[in-house]
Amino acid sequence: MEAKKPSMSYRIILISACLLAFGYEPIKEYWVTSCQDKKYGLSYNRKRKSLGIPAIPSHWHIKERNPDFIWWTGDENVIGHKRKSISFSGCDIVEEYDVYTLPKQNGQGRWIEIEYNYPTKTRKDSVVYTYQIEHTAKQVSRSMVDSVLKADNINKDY
Secondary structure (H helix, E strand, O other): OOOOOHHHHHHHHHHHHHHHHHHHHHHHHHHHHHHHHHHHOOOHHHHHHOOOOOOOOOOOOEEEOOOOEEEEEEEOOEEEEEEEEEEEOOEEEEEEEEEEEEEEEEOOEEEEEEEOOOOOOOOOOEEEEEEEEEOEEEEEEEHHHHHHHHHOOOOOOO
């Protein structure tokens, strides 16, 4: 008895299932990556400035990325704006987090952190400013951050 050959429609279904199973993640990653770069990369800096959050300096590069996160950085040893991380949900931006390294004071490391949470259906946008000396951090006002950056001669890029 001769074995039955699979029908053409069965072959098409099988090929489609394989393409979907093995091709979905690379396609999704490409779509999300290009969406994130086009919508929220350097071209989004004008919007960042209007929101009062730090821009991505033009000489920075992406140090690390995945579909939910991008980490931008310049010179890791710089005094000033050191890095920015951006969180996503698909192609929607969720949060930006910036770190400024300040000059040491009395031998202790100091940092300013600015966290901007984008609005969602259930919450308004918010900005949290944190001033950290070594392992002690406290929330502060924007005016305090502005005065610390000014006192340390650090460019305020927001």
